[in-house]
Amino acid sequence: MAARNDPPADTAGSLPEATVVRLPVYFRGLVELAEDGTTTVSSQQLAELAGVNAAKVRKDLSYLGSYGTRGVGYDVGFLVQQIGRILGGSEPAPVVIVGAGNLGKALSRYDGFGASGFPVAAIVDADPVVVGRRIAGVTVRHVDELPKVVKESCCLVGIVATPAAAAQSAVDRLVAAGVRSILNFAPTLVTVPDDVGLRKVDLATELHILGYYEHRRGATRATG
Amino acid sequence: MAARNDPPADTAGSLPEATVVRLPVYFRGLVELAEDGTTTVSSQQLAELAGVNAAKVRKDLSYLGSYGTRGVGYDVGFLVQQIGRILGGSEPAPVVIVGAGNLGKALSRYDGFGASGFPVAAIVDADPVVVGRRIAGVTVRHVDELPKVVKESCCLVGIVATPAAAAQSAVDRLVAAGVRSILNFAPTLVTVPDDVGLRKVDLATELHILGYYEHRRGATRATG
DNA sequence: TAGATTGTTAATCGATTAACAATC
DNA sequence: TAGATTGTTAATCGATTAACAATC
Numbered sequence: 001m002a003a004r005n006d007p008p009a010d011t012a013g014s015l016p017e018a019t020v021v022r023l024p025v026y027f028r029g030l031v032e033l034a035e036d037g038t039t040t041v042s043s044q045q046l047a048e049l050a051g052v053n054a055a056k057v058r059k060d061l062s063y064l065g066s067y068g069t070r071g072v073g074y075d076v077g078f079l080v081q082q083i084g085r086i087l088g089g090s091e092p093a094p095v096v097i098v099g100a101g102n103l104g105k106a107l108s109r110y111d112g113f114g115a116s117g118f119p120v121a122a123i124v125d126a127d128p129v130v131v132g133r134r135i136a137g138v139t140v141r142h143v144d145e146l147p148k149v150v151k152e153s154c155c156l157v158g159i160v161a162t163p164a165a166a167a168q169s170a171v172d173r174l175v176a177a178g179v180r181s182i183l184n185f186a187p188t189l190v191t192v193p194d195d196v197g198l199r200k201v202d203l204a205t206e207l208h209i210l211g212y213y214e215h216r217r218g219a220t221r222a223t224g
Numbered sequence: 225m226a227a228r229n230d231p232p233a234d235t236a237g238s239l240p241e242a243t244v245v246r247l248p249v250y251f252r253g254l255v256e257l258a259e260d261g262t263t264t265v266s267s268q269q270l271a272e273l274a275g276v277n278a279a280k281v282r283k284d285l286s287y288l289g290s291y292g293t294r295g296v297g298y299d300v301g302f303l304v305q306q307i308g309r310i311l312g313g314s315e316p317a318p319v320v321i322v323g324a325g326n327l328g329k330a331l332s333r334y335d336g337f338g339a340s341g342f343p344v345a346a347i348v349d350a351d352p353v354v355v356g357r358r359i360a361g362v363t364v365r366h367v368d369e370l371p372k373v374v375k376e377s378c379c380l381v382g383i384v385a386t387p388a389a390a391a392q393s394a395v396d397r398l399v400a401a402g403v404r405s406i407l408n409f410a411p412t413l414v415t416v417p418d419d420v421g422l423r424k425v426d427l428a429t430e431l432h433i434l435g436y437y438e439h440r441r442g443a444t445r446a447t448g
Numbered sequence: 449t450a451g452a453t454t455g456t457t458a459a460t461c462g463a464t465t466a467a468c469a470a471t472c
Numbered sequence: 473t474a475g476a477t478t479g480t481t482a483a484t485c486g487a488t489t490a491a492c493a494a495t496c
Contacts, residue, residue: 018487024432028413042453051415054453055489062455070454071496088435106330115388115411116428117435157434164339181434187339189252191275199437204340206425208248210381210405211312211341213423242463266477278477279465286479294478295472 015086019060025050026057027083033076042073094121096155096179098170100130100140103185104161108135113159121153126166143173150177157181164188171200239310243284249274250284251307257300266297318345320379320403322394323386324354324364327409331385333360345377350390367397374401381405388412395424 015023029049033041043057050057061067061074064082068074095118097104107113108120123135124143131142141149149155158174160167160182167186174182175192181199184190189205192198239247253273257265267281274281285291285298288306292298319342321328331337332344347359348367355366365373373379382398384391384406391410398406399416405423408414413429416422 016487020436021433023436024429025413027432058454066455068454069496070494071452073453086436087432093435103330103334103336106326110327112327112409112411113431116431118431157431181437183430183434185336187336189249199434201430201434205248206407207337207340207342207381208251208311209245210407210423210425211317212244212247212310213405240463282478290479292478293472294470295476297477
């Protein structure tokens with residue numbers, strides 16, 4: 001019978017979900033190696049950098065193609081190039097921030113997004129008072145202009161930095177405007193239609209998951 | 225032969241990973257229902273709210289115990305109580321922010337963490353100039369005092385808001401100080417020892433995963 | 449050749465889901 | 473009783489991993 005985890009049909013577009021999640025982790029480690037001047041890496045070394053085991057590294061990389069050399073290892077530069085291409089890391093993915101309040105302003109000024117390849121290309125807000133102001137070199141536009149703004153700046157990722165009450169509306173507008181991914185900082189859970197194939201991360205949910213783990217650790221009691 | 229997904233041994237502490245990840249999603253939906261005055265919910269209704277299917281809801285909830293009533297559904301209030309207890313949501317989990325730069329300040333002032341049950345209880349920084357300043361009612365302490373600060377304020381979650389170069393050091397200090405979870409905003413990947421059972425989320429990695437999805441969508445080409 | 453390391457196989461494990469008996 | 477819905481089973485699916493043949 002055919003193996004359950006069969007090879008990919010096409011290179012870009014059919015990686016196992018679990019592999020996709022680990023790719024950026026490998027990527028970071030590889031970039032560090034490249035910066036250190038390392039040119040070759042074994043699955044074992046990369047595994048240690050990424051905090052997984054070597055078999056998983058080899059399996060994951062095999063989905064990208066046979067890019068290693070038996071007895072030698074993988075070429076760091078080539079792998080950076082390949083994974084970078086797959087992650088879309090070579091071309092930056094412009095980000096639009098919805099909400100120019102305290103958090104929105106701070107995220108706009110924060111160079112972390114840009115440094116990660118996600119430059120803040122646009123900021124929108126519903127408040128006419130802040131529309132037109134410049135934050136970190138970007139002029140705040142009105143949220144009603146979102147479809148136009150997203151098209152103009154080719155924004156692929158939307159960041160929701162609104163109060164909780166406005167978050168779902170912001171998400172709906174981002175989806176309608178055509179962004180492909182949403183990172184939600186508002187302290188509420190938002191939903192996206194599941195037919196648009198859009199990826200979403202709720203920070204509040206991440207926090208709750210973190211909360212679970214600290215709680216479980218703290219609670220030694222095993223109640224019934 | 226025994227089933228692969230067997231019932232839990234003790235109530236708190238042995239839920240399947242995948243269930244834990246969905247629990248906060250159910251929780252949010254249930255809180256909304258409770259606020260609307262709804263007292264009973266079926267697995268089908270909850271599934272729609274959470275964006276999963278009804279079988280998964282029932283399976284997940286069955287790990288918590290038999291809290292439903294056949295032919296009727298689940299008691300919303302009771303479920304909120306149970307899941308809230310498991311997530312540690314009833315008692316807030318104090319957060320310490322490392323780094324009082326632009327992002328650190330903004331996150332400190334942002335009420336989103338507090339609203340999610342993660343009040344900012346402490347802020348530390350390495351720069352003597354900012355130590356002693358007050359941000360959103362919290363006095364910035366020196367990062368060298370982190371172990372004392374974490375103990376005093378019972379911080380369970382650490383948020384890293386430093387420049388990339390300082391992020392790993394911040395994480396190491398947080399781990400040493402005894403926090404249980406770390407949320408890393410710095411534009412770099414950090415590592416934690418895997419023997420401490422600590423939960424970590426790198427925002428940069430989340431962004432890269434988001435990037436992958438938008439990239440894949442954009443690239444219709446199926447190359448070889 | 450001998451040593452090293454990949455790429456792949458196949459066993460195992462955990463998660464998902466349809467189906468349905470139990471039961472309110 | 474009839475209708476509704478849970479809790480559980482068992483089939484299926486995808487992910488993990490040890491092992492090893494291939495091969496540099």
